[in-house]
Amino acid sequence: MRFFRRKKKTSNGNNLAGYIFISPWLIGFLLLTVWPIAQSFYLSFTEYSLLESPKWVGFENYHNIFLKDNLFRKSLAVTFTFVIISVPLKLLFSLMVAMLLNQKLRGMNLYRTAIYFPSLIGGSVAVSVLWRNMFGADGYVNQVLQWFGIQGVGWLHTPETALGSLILLNTWQFGSAMVIFLAGLKQIPQDLYESASVDGAGKIRNFFHITLPMLSPVMFFNLILGIIGSFQMFTQAFIITKGGPVNSTYMYALFLFEQAFKHYKMGYASALAWILLFIVAVLTAINFIGSRYWVYYESDDGREGK
Known part of the structure; x- marks a missing residue:
């Protein structure tokens, strides 16, 4: 039983060290890839001109693209x-x-x-x-x-x-x-x-x-x-x-x-x-x-x- 406890503790320590080593890439991936993708998806349902705050318009952008543009x-x-x-x-x-x-x-x-x-x-x-x-x-x-x-x-x-x-x-x-x-x-x-x-x-x-x-x-x-x-x-x-x-x-x-x-x-x-x-x-x-x-x-x- 003591052997399994030691093994589990060592495994957790290795996992923590692994997460620490990959944290720079993970943080960069979340901030520079996942977050911009999520923002882009949200902005696709808004009217946004960079100079004003985004205004929610729903599917109006997609409606105009497919039917009017x-x-x-x-x-x-x-x-x-x-x-x-x-x-x-x-x-x-x-x-x-x-x-x-x-x-x-x-x-x-x-x-x-x-x-x-x-x-x-x-x-x-x-x-x-x-x-x-x-x-x-x-x-x-x-x-x-x-x-x-x-x-x-x-x-x-x-x-x-x-x-x-x-x-x-x-x-x-x-x-x-x-x-x-x-x-x-x-x-x-x-x-x-x-x-x-x-x-x-x-x-x-x-x-x-x-x-x-x-x-x-x-x-x-x-x-x-x-x-x-x-x-x-x-x-x-x-x-x-x-x-x-x-x-x-x-x-x-x-x-x-x-x-x-x-x-x-x-x-x-x-x-x-x-x-x-x-x-x-x-x-x-x-x-x-x-x-x-x-x-x-x-x-x-x-x-x-x-």
Whole structure:
């Protein structure tokens, strides 16, 4: 009995020491994450302009957003178009580059570093300014086209091409997804390819029957990150096009930002933020439910065998 009492006392002491060690992170998490989230949820039901105290209005913000705000529907349509096109393109391009960099060639580490390097600056303001200069009416892209006798257009000033320029920029920022794909390719057992070659399988068949199934968890991970990141795309649209022309690049995050810091409608912006959270959560849940039909895990075989 005395042994159990000592053990319990020691366990409590260890728990107390553990809580003390994690208390800085825990306090920061509660104050800088949980509390702002709770405040945002409360403010979404208020009329708040930063200069006056919040005024409770119930579901009025959500009512106005869904039934009266045309800019909400426009920004949502633009964002969904951006996500539907850019995410698959980014996945496809990053997978292709990862497969090229997975080859056993001399100096491959140097190539990998050089290709990944642009991703270190990612979606920064500097990259956005560079992109704006490249695709401007007198930009580098049109200058190169003139060498071949092709008359360029105002890529960022034409509704038909402005969103495509942002999609191209998002696809170009493929470094992180490429590194994850490359790590996944390294984990595929070479025995599978050797066995398939004995059976006469070619590269195309190996790709669709070995590489893609074995990479499906990595692809699913990149898909979820791509969807979440694309819905939050703000810097590029703000710096390069400011939502124009004719709201053709008016992203949801840009719309939210303007409501909060241009029109000082903090309660309205908080409601927009929670709507965005709900949309991303629903799409993530749908992908998780659908993943059981196309994502392959090696442990699945063991469960089925049981």
